Amino acid sequence: MNVISLTVWTLENNCFIIYAAMIVCFIAFTMFHKNRMEAHYSRTAAKKKFAPTGGGRERDYPNDEDDPDLLVPAISEDTPHIPYRPLKWSDDVVLQRSREYYELMAKRRTVRSFSNEPIPQEVLDNIVKTAGTSPSGAHTEPWTFIVVQDQQTKSAIRSIVEEEEDLNYSKRMSRQWVTDLKPFATNATKPYLSDAPALILVFRQTHSWREDGRKRMHYYSEISVAIAAGILLAAIQYCGLVALTSTPLNCNLPVGKPHSEATVPDIARKSLEEIMIKV
Numbered sequence: 001m002n003v004i005s006l007t008v009w010t011l012e013n014n015c016f017i018i019y020a021a022m023i024v025c026f027i028a029f030t031m032f033h034k035n036r037m038e039a040h041y042s043r044t045a046a047k048k049k050f051a052p053t054g055g056g057r058e059r060d061y062p063n064d065e066d067d068p069d070l071l072v073p074a075i076s077e078d079t080p081h082i083p084y085r086p087l088k089w090s091d092d093v094v095l096q097r098s099r100e101y102y103e104l105m106a107k108r109r110t111v112r113s114f115s116n117e118p119i120p121q122e123v124l125d126n127i128v129k130t131a132g133t134s135p136s137g138a139h140t141e142p143w144t145f146i147v148v149q150d151q152q153t154k155s156a157i158r159s160i161v162e163e164e165e166d167l168n169y170s171k172r173m174s175r176q177w178v179t180d181l182k183p184f185a186t187n188a189t190k191p192y193l194s195d196a197p198a199l200i201l202v203f204r205q206t207h208s209w210r211e212d213g214r215k216r217m218h219y220y221s222e223i224s225v226a227i228a229a230g231i232l233l234a235a236i237q238y239c240g241l242v243a244l245t246s247t248p249l250n251c252n253l254p255v256g257k258p259h260s261e262a263t264v265p266d267i268a269r270k271s272l273e274e275i276m277i278k279v
Helices: 003-013 015-047 091-106 121-131 151-172 175-184 221-238
Strands: 143-148 198-204 207-209 215-217 252-256
Touching: 091 221, 121 143, 121 198, 121 221, 143 151, 143 221, 198 221, 221 252
Parallel strands: none
Antiparallel strands: 143 198, 198 252, 207 215
8 A cells, every 4th residue: 555545545534533633723723823912912002102092093193201290391381372463354354355365366376487586585584484374283383494596406406306207207107197297288307496596495394302302293294384385375476476386306396486488278276166065
C-alpha cells in the first residue's frame, strides 16, 4: 500500500475523529484570537487620555494635559468683555449698502494677466490687516501672510509652480479635468506669478507656542484660514485690485492691477434661486 492509498484509507476510517479534531482546533484558535483582541483593546483603552465627545468620537486635539493645574486658557481667563458698539444705520441704508457691496463683488473676476505697476506698500498692509480680522477658532488666528515683491523670489516661485503644473496636466489631472479647463485658456505656464507686482502666500498654522513653551493648539485652523482668504479676496476687490487663486501650491495669490489687454471668459454666476434655500 503506497502513501496516498494509506492516507485515503485513514481518512475514510477515522473521519469522525479527524473532523472532531478540526473543530476543536478551530474553537481553540478562535478563543485564542478573541483573547488577544480583547487584550489589545484593553491596552489601547488604558493609554487613551481623553474621554470621547458627543457621537462617540475622540477629541480632535489630543495635546491637552490631564493635570487640571496645567489646563490654562491660551488667552487669559480674566480677559475683560467690553460693550460692542457697531455702526447703526436705518433699514434703507442697510439695504442700499448691501446692494452696493453685492454689485461691487459681482464684478470680481479671476484675472490671469497682470500689469506690473507696483502697489503702494500701505495698500498691501491694509489688505492683509483686513484678512487678519477674520474669525478663528478660540481666537487662535492661525494664519501667516507672506507678501512677495522681490522679482527673483517671484520667478523662483513661478518655476516651482510650473514644474508641478507640468506634472498635473500631463499625469495627475484627469482628461475630463483638463477638458473642463479649456474655456479658461489655462495651462502649465503661469506668467502672472512673475508679472504681478505682488504675491500673497497664505499659510495655515496648525499650532503655535505659548510663552511658557507649551504648545498652543489652533482649532478649526483650515476653516479659519479659508474664511480669512475669502475676506482677503473681498478686500482686494474693494480697493480696485484683482487677484487669482493659484494652484498647485494652494497658497499663491497674485495681486495687482489687470493688464490693459486682460480678458476674462464671458460666464455667468448661479442665480439666487440656485444657491439659496429659504426655510
